[in-house]
Amino acid sequence: MPELAPVAFYLGVVAYSAASTVFFLELWRRDPEKQAGVFGPRLLMLGAAIHAVHVVAASVLSRVCPVESLHFGLSLTALGAVVAYLLLRGRFRLHALGAIVAPLALTFLIGAQFVSTERADAELPRGLLAFHIAANLIGLGVFLVAGGSSALYVLVERRLRQKKLGLSPASSRLPPLEALDRAAHRLLLAGFPLLTLGVVTGAVFTQRVGEAGNVAVFRTVLGYATWGLLATVLLLRQIIGLRGRRAAYGTLAGVACVLLVLLVYAVRGGAA
Amino acid sequence: MIVVVGLSHHTAPIGVREAIALPAEAVPVLLRELCETSVVGEALIVSTCNRVELVAAGKSIDADLTRVAEACAAALCQRAPKIREHLYRHAGGAAVRHLFRVAASLDSLVLGEPQILGQLKQAYDVAREERALGPILNRTLPRAIRVAKRVRTETSIGSGQVSVPSVAVDLARQIFGEFTGRFVMLVGSGEMAETAAKQLRGAGARVVVVGRNLERAEEVARSVDGEGRPWSALGATLAEADVVITSTSATGYVIDYDTVAAARKKRRGQSQFLIDLAVPRDIDPRVEKLDGVYLYNVDDLTAQVKESLSARSREAERAEAIVVNEALGYDRWADAEQATPTIIALRARIRGALDVELSRSLRGRLKHLGEEDRGALLKMVEASVNRVLHGPTLRLRQAATARSPEALSLDQLAAALGELFDLSQGGAMADDADMPVDDEPLPSGPETSQIEAEPPAAGAAATPSKRRAHSEAP
Numbered sequence: 001m002p003e004l005a006p007v008a009f010y011l012g013v014v015a016y017s018a019a020s021t022v023f024f025l026e027l028w029r030r031d032p033e034k035q036a037g038v039f040g041p042r043l044l045m046l047g048a049a050i051h052a053v054h055v056v057a058a059s060v061l062s063r064v065c066p067v068e069s070l071h072f073g074l075s076l077t078a079l080g081a082v083v084a085y086l087l088l089r090g091r092f093r094l095h096a097l098g099a100i101v102a103p104l105a106l107t108f109l110i111g112a113q114f115v116s117t118e119r120a121d122a123e124l125p126r127g128l129l130a131f132h133i134a135a136n137l138i139g140l141g142v143f144l145v146a147g148g149s150s151a152l153y154v155l156v157e158r159r160l161r162q163k164k165l166g167l168s169p170a171s172s173r174l175p176p177l178e179a180l181d182r183a184a185h186r187l188l189l190a191g192f193p194l195l196t197l198g199v200v201t202g203a204v205f206t207q208r209v210g211e212a213g214n215v216a217v218f219r220t221v222l223g224y225a226t227w228g229l230l231a232t233v234l235l236l237r238q239i240i241g242l243r244g245r246r247a248a249y250g251t252l253a254g255v256a257c258v259l260l261v262l263l264v265y266a267v268r269g270g271a272a
Numbered sequence: 273m274i275v276v277v278g279l280s281h282h283t284a285p286i287g288v289r290e291a292i293a294l295p296a297e298a299v300p301v302l303l304r305e306l307c308e309t310s311v312v313g314e315a316l317i318v319s320t321c322n323r324v325e326l327v328a329a330g331k332s333i334d335a336d337l338t339r340v341a342e343a344c345a346a347a348l349c350q351r352a353p354k355i356r357e358h359l360y361r362h363a364g365g366a367a368v369r370h371l372f373r374v375a376a377s378l379d380s381l382v383l384g385e386p387q388i389l390g391q392l393k394q395a396y397d398v399a400r401e402e403r404a405l406g407p408i409l410n411r412t413l414p415r416a417i418r419v420a421k422r423v424r425t426e427t428s429i430g431s432g433q434v435s436v437p438s439v440a441v442d443l444a445r446q447i448f449g450e451f452t453g454r455f456v457m458l459v460g461s462g463e464m465a466e467t468a469a470k471q472l473r474g475a476g477a478r479v480v481v482v483g484r485n486l487e488r489a490e491e492v493a494r495s496v497d498g499e500g501r502p503w504s505a506l507g508a509t510l511a512e513a514d515v516v517i518t519s520t521s522a523t524g525y526v527i528d529y530d531t532v533a534a535a536r537k538k539r540r541g542q543s544q545f546l547i548d549l550a551v552p553r554d555i556d557p558r559v560e561k562l563d564g565v566y567l568y569n570v571d572d573l574t575a576q577v578k579e580s581l582s583a584r585s586r587e588a589e590r591a592e593a594i595v596v597n598e599a600l601g602y603d604r605w606a607d608a609e610q611a612t613p614t615i616i617a618l619r620a621r622i623r624g625a626l627d628v629e630l631s632r633s634l635r636g637r638l639k640h641l642g643e644e645d646r647g648a649l650l651k652m653v654e655a656s657v658n659r660v661l662h663g664p665t666l667r668l669r670q671a672a673t674a675r676s677p678e679a680l681s682l683d684q685l686a687a688a689l690g691e692l693f694d695l696s697q698g699g700a701m702a703d704d705a706d707m708p709v710d711d712e713p714l715p716s717g718p719e720t721s722q723i724e725a726e727p728p729a730a731g732a733a734a735t736p737s738k739r740r741a742h743s744e745a746p
Contacts, residue, residue: 093449156446161560163572165446176449177543241540244564 005061008054009109015047016106023099027173040098041089044105048082051075051109065130070266071115073137077262078108080141084187088145092183094175100148115266132201139194140258146187147255150248153180157245181243184251188234195258199227219264226257273408273606275337276367277344277359278318278325281381284358291352294319299395302326303404306347311339314406316399316413318374320391322381324348327371329408333609337363368412368606369599375420376591377429384429384584389420412602419598426594427587432580436573437468439580440547443568444472444515447545452476457513459483459506459527460520461492464570465549468517469496477515482506484520507531511538517547518554525556532559539564547573604673611668614686617695619661626653664689 022040055075059065064072085101088094156174159165175183202223233250236242242250279288294302299317306315306328313331318324326344330337341361349356362370373379377388396413399405405413424430433439448454454477458469461483473479479498482505483489490500501509510516510531520526527546532555536544541564548555548569560567630653634646641649672682689695 160443160446160566163568163575165443171446174446176445177447179449181543241542243541244543246563247541 005054005057008050008057009113012047012050012054012109013106015043015050016102016109019043019047019098020102020106023096023102027096027099040095040102041086044082044098044102045086047102047105048079048086051079051082051105054109055079065126071112073133074108074112074115074262074266076134077137077141077144078105078112080138081105081108081144082141084142084145084190085148088183088187092175092179092186094149094179094183096173096175097145097148097152097180097183100152101145104144104148128201128204132198132205135194135201136198139191139198140262142187142191142194143255143258146184146191146251149180149184149187150251150255153177153184153248154245154252156180157248177244181247184248185237188230188251188254192230192234195227195230199223219261222257222261222264226254226261229257230254273333273337273364273609274327274329274367274371274412275341275344275364276325276327276362276370277341277348278323279355279358279360280323280325280379282379283360284355288352288355288358289322289324292324292348292355293321294324294351299398300402302347302351303399303402306344307402307404309343309347311335311343314409315344315404316395316409318392318395320388323374323379325374327367327409327412329406329412333408333612365599365603368602369595371412371416372419372595372599372602373592375416376423376595377420378423378588378591378595382434383581383588384431384434386424386430389417389424392420393417411605415598415602419595422598423591423594427590429584429587429591431587432576432583434577434580434584435467436464436549436570436577437471439573439576440468440517440549440568441471441475443566444545444547445475447543447566448514450476454478454514455480455512456498456515456517457482457509458492458496458498459516459518459554460522460550461488462519462549465517465519465547466492466496468547468549469498472515473497480509480513482509507535511535513544514542515545515547516555517549519549520554522550522554523552525554527555527559529556529558532556532565533562536562536565549573607673608669609672611665611672611682611686614682614689614695615661615665615668618664618689618693619657621693621695622661623653623657626657 019040022037022043026037026040055072059069059072062069081101082105085094085097089098152175156165156177159171160177165171202220229250233242233247233254236250237247279292281289294317299319302317303315306312306326311330312328313335314329316327318327326348328340328344329335330340341363345356345359345361348359370379375389375392377384377386380388392413396405396417399409433442444451451472452475454472456469456472456477456479458465458479458481461481469479469481473496479493479496480501481489481493481496481498482501482503483492484503486500486502489502492498493500506527510527511534513535516527518527532544532546543564543566546555546559546565546567548567551570553569555567555569557567557569559565630649634641634649638649668682668685671680671685674681
């Protein structure tokens with residue numbers, strides 16, 4: 001068991017790196033008639049499986065429940081993003097999004113190594129804490145894919161407006177605009193309840209621990225603002241039919257806020 | 273080794289191409305006719321709207337290609353005598369290069385179009401079904417297909433669309449993905465607009481034609497398998513339409529900014545793709561500023577077509593280099609094949625002599641040997657032949673491909689071997705004739721059977737004097 005965790009980590013890095021390379025190469029492949037390849041998603045799937053083994057082995061080794069530590073939390077976020085992508089890829093023709101999700105998973109997997117594996121807060125009830133972190137991290141994983149979809153939407157839409165779409169071999173590999181918009185919407189809908197649960201449980205913790213530090217206040221306010229921003233995007237989509245570029249910018253802003261909350265949390269090591 | 277005889281859009285106008293157009297059912301008939309002639313051993317027919325070509329090989333590896341080409345030309349001219357002056361004939365290396373260029377779509381009317389490869393594969397299948405293929409075309413065609421795939425993979429010769437309607441449909445696909453359930457509005461009529469509408473209809477979209485003249489709109493609608501609507505329904509239809517194609521002869525805008533803005537509100541932010549193919553323009557260009565509205569006029573689309581064509585032309589140079597490289601590889605293989613008759617004859621000669629001696633021994637001093645030992649002895653003889661002939665085989669193939677004037681030529685080596693081993697007699701050695709022939713034939717091993725199945729052509733083994741033609745036949 002002690003060797004399994006590092007071996008799985010390195011294998012996961014190799015699989016995610018290979019998947020990233022394949023997705024990028026496919027994007028610039030010359031033959032326009034060729035269908036989307038299967039190697040990228042398969043490598044990503046393999047990477048996710050190895051990644052899961054790594055998380056389980058490493059958490060058993062360090063005797064920490066994966067969802068109680070930021071280290072494993074970051075790792076699980078990447079795993080969540082990969083799983084969300086693999087589930088939605090076929091339905092929304094999001095194959096090219098793999099070129100964003102695979103490097104993202106790789107970054108999170110490696111980045112998590114620099115974060116402590118200790119439990120987030122020993123004084124809080126473990127069950128509720130696990131629920132809080134799990135909801136936030138799975139939500140974050142889903143939001144990351146939504147953010148990737150929206151970023152790709154902005155890119156494709158800009159090329160379409162500049163009349164440059166179709167001028168490079170990569171154009172035909174990019175997902176259709178409507179599919180990107182729809183996928184971002186569905187992912188926001190899926191991630192929002194999780195974010196809501198995270199915010200609610202976070203509020204309970206803040207009250208119980210009696211946090212009063214500036215960072216804690218900032219993080220809490222930012223959490224509420226993020227929730228409010230994403231709720232507004234979803235509401236506008238529903239009420240006035242907000243779609244396209246503006247919706248993509250809204251989603252990107254929301255995902256950026258979610259990442260900022262995570263960053264603040266990581267900087268404070270989850271202690272404040 | 274092979275010839276290509278035919279005509280294409282380069283050499284024949286459409287009237288001539290029509291005269292020789294081969295319907296699918298005529299292809300097997302012509303293939304059979306060709307293979308029944310005394311000179312054509314293998315054949316394949318590529319018949320498209322832009323070309324009719326016969327690819328053929330002779331009955332043997334060193335067949336007279338001029339005669340093969342003449343037989344092919346005669347078969348074509350018999351069907352349409354007026355095509356004779358439009359026919360081109362390529363033989364040997366030139367034919368191979370031509371075939372590779374055709375497969376790679378470098379000889380197509382639209383450079384880089386993908387259909388020709390499918391048509392070539394289909395021609396190959398038909399020829400195979402008709403048993404019109406042999407060792408030469410069975411090696412050449414797969415190689416041509418491989419060259420085409422290599423060209424498409426390693427160059428961007430097939431990238432981009434090269435017609436305005438195709439570019440428009442491609443862009444629509446970039447926005448909407450699938451067209452099933454999508455709504456297309458065609459305003460006015462025009463060849464390009466109707467072609468684009470037909471393509472979208474074919475992809476599953478619903479098409480509505482709106483025109484000032486309802487009768488004319490319905491007529492156009494019938495041609496695109498759509499529905500006609502009166503001019504008064506323009507605003508309401510616009511709100512439903514995902515793709516709008518306009519091509520009217522109006523002098524002013526028929527779809528203004530306010531109409532599109534109103535439609536956009538009703539569409540609740542759904543994307544709308546407007547394709548203005550009219551000159552003067554039909555759609556107010558300011559609509560481009562609206563979120564979710566994408567407007568392309570004929571200049572935008574033409575610019576993409578030009579860019580695609582120019583990109584393909586640039587890529588064609590790289591593709592030509594691949595074709596030349598592959599054709600050289602084919603030449604080397606084909607040259608090496610020139611040594612095959614000599615190798616087969618030499619092998620048969622040595623194996624035959626050993627078989628005679630072995631048979632004698634097995635009836636004499638070795639007659640006590642059991643089946644197993646006899647089998648082992650046969651295997652040993654076979655292995656010995658392989659070992660002895662390995663060097664000479666390599667040397668002969670090297671001589672066949674050697675370009676250096678100092679090196680011994682295949683002709684010289686083949687002549688020497690023929691003289692030394694009396695290969696022209698094909699069977700037993702001259703001195704074997706003096707020996708008593710009281711032997712039963714040995715049981716044939718797999719390689720023995722192969723040798724017997726491929727007897728060397730008389731004279732060919734000794735001197736492969738008819739080298740392959742490397743230039744176009746007259």
